[in-house]
Amino acid sequence: MASRRHAAVTTIRGALARVIAATxxxxxxxxxxxxxxxxxVQRNYPLASLYYHAHTELAAxxxxxGRCFRRLTxxxxxxxxxxxxxxxxxxxxxxxxYESEVTRCLVDAxxxxxVFVDVGxxxxxxxxxxxxxxxxxxxxxxxxxxxxxxxxxxxxxxxNGVADRVHVVAAAVGDRVAPAVxxxxxxxxxxxxxxxxxxxxxxxxxxxxxxxxxxxxxDAWMNGHPELADRISALKIDVEGFESEVITGMTATLAAxxxxxxxxxxxxxxxxxxxxxxxxxxxxxxxxxxxxxxxxLYRRSS
Numbered sequence: 001m002a003s004r005r006h007a008a009v010t011t012i013r014g015a016l017a018r019v020i021a022a023t024x025x026x027x028x029x030x031x032x033x034x035x036x037x038x039x040x041v042q043r044n045y046p047l048a049s050l051y052y053h054a055h056t057e058l059a060a061x062x063x064x065x066g067r068c069f070r071r072l073t074x075x076x077x078x079x080x081x082x083x084x085x086x087x088x089x090x091x092x093x094x095x096x097x098y099e100s101e102v103t104r105c106l107v108d109a110x111x112x113x114x115v116f117v118d119v120g121x122x123x124x125x126x127x128x129x130x131x132x133x134x135x136x137x138x139x140x141x142x143x144x145x146x147x148x149x150x151x152x153x154x155x156x157x158x159x160n161g162v163a164d165r166v167h168v169v170a171a172a173v174g175d176r177v178a179p180a181v182x183x184x185x186x187x188x189x190x191x192x193x194x195x196x197x198x199x200x201x202x203x204x205x206x207x208x209x210x211x212x213x214x215x216x217x218x219d220a221w222m223n224g225h226p227e228l229a230d231r232i233s234a235l236k237i238d239v240e241g242f243e244s245e246v247i248t249g250m251t252a253t254l255a256a257x258x259x260x261x262x263x264x265x266x267x268x269x270x271x272x273x274x275x276x277x278x279x280x281x282x283x284x285x286x287x288x289x290x291x292x293x294x295x296x297l298y299r300r301s302s
Contacts, residue, residue, distance in 0.1 A: 013050055020050075021057035028067075034058075039095055055093040059084040069159055074100070075107045077129050080159045082152065086190065087125035098125060101286035102263055102295050106130060106234055109261050113137040114233040117218065117253075119173050119246055120144065122190050124153030126236055131162035139165055139228055141221070145172040145213035149189040169221060171214040173239065175248035180212040191240060198241030200265075200293055217249030222256075232257035237264045237272070244271035254279060262298040267291070 024034045038051035062068045063084040070083050074097050081088035090096040097103065106126060110116055112135035121127045121142035130140045144150050150170060157163040172183060172194055184196045184207035193199045194215075196207040222229045232253070237243050243266050254260065262281060266272045273283060273296070281298035288294030 013053060016050060017053035017057050020054040021061055024054075024058055025061045025065075035093055038093060042094065051093075055089070059089055059093075074129075075104050077103075077107060077132055079128055079132055080156075081125070081128075082123070082156060085123050085125070085152065086188070087123060099287060099295060102126070102236070103129060105261065105263060105286065105297055106236070107133060109234040110134050110138070111233070113231070115228045115231040116140045117232060117235040118142045119218070119236060120238040120240070121153060121168075122146070122149045122238075124149075124156045127153060127166060128156050128160055128162065130234075131157065131166050132160065134165065136165060139167065139231075141167045141169065141225075141228070143169045143171060143173045143216075143221075145170065145183050146185070146189045146192045147211075149192075152189075167225075169216070171216045172242075173218060173249065174215050174242060174245040175217060176215065177217060177220050178215040181215045182210050183213045185209040185211065193240035193242065195241045200241065218246070219250055219252045222253050229253055229256040232260045234261050234263065237262065239265075244275060247272055247275045251279070258300065263295060264298060265293075265295050267293040268296075 024030050038055060041047035041051060068082045068084045069080045070092055071078065072081050072088065072091060074091065083089050083092040087098040091098055106129060110130055110133040114134045115138060116130035116134060118127045118130065118140060121144040124142065127140050127142040134140060142153065144153060150168060153168065154163065157166055172181060174194065181194060183192055183194060185192050186205045186207050191199065191201060191205055193207070196202060237246050239246055243264055262276060264272060264276070268283065276298045277283065280300050282301055284297045284299070286295040286297055
């Protein structure tokens with residue numbers, strides 16, 4: 001009986017969510033009121049659940065129509081963001097920023113004229129934040145091997161008028177240079193990885209497709225752009241289990257940028273963590289789960 005009741009509630013909720021999403025999609029002037037009402041009921045579970053499913057359905061409709069950009073501000077940086085992407089959807093619809101502490105650290109670290117290196121840039125959220133912060137005289141180097149993610153990033157950069165200050169590098173990053181390695185793909189481009197057996201989310205997602213992509217190192221790329229290395233203020237590493245190899249391939253770059261901070265998705269006592277600590281960095285937790293995995297700030301001692 002309870003299972004049938006639950007199934008009935010789920011069916012009704014899904015139908016209502018689709019009706020609400022279709023109505024807001026057809027009448028865009030209703031969207032601000034829809035968002036305000038949804039945020040107001042966050043503590044009311046039945047209504048909050050309905051709102052979540054409705055804005056998920058609306059996001060899918062907006063993605064299909066291409067009407068997906070909204071002007072948002074996070075940590076003082078105002079930009080157009082794709083609210084159908086995971087990096088902005090909850091920020092827009094629920095007021096929950098994506099990786100807020102990483103964003104705050106990045107905003108604090110970057111000033112006009114600085115250089116930011118984004119390893120695993122995906123759809124370009126942090127790349128765009130950084131490009132706005134460093135200004136026309138600064139530069140951002142965004143490494144992203146996934147073609148779909150690069151396409152989304154290029155659209156985001158163009159939308160915000162900052163594409164001219166970003167080097168988008170169509171390659172994976174590791175500890176060697178190779179013409180082709182296998183990039184394993186999942187349902188979301190953010191999960192793509194060179195090492196599926198080491199992916200933090202390997203228990204929850206499958207990697208049933210793959211493509212060949214080039215592999216480079218940070219040091220090799222910087223050798224071709226020597227004017228940038230000593231201007232690096234921050235590097236972000238988010239490569240789904242391949243962080244240690246990335247760090248191995250950037251020792252010269254870290255030496256050339258003694259004041260740079262490193263933002264890395266890892267866990268304490270991982271290979272990546274030990275490498276950074278051995279290089280003189282101290283670790284501070286930013287956003288982590290109950291097991292200690294998450295985003296950490298690495299900063300050299302004064």
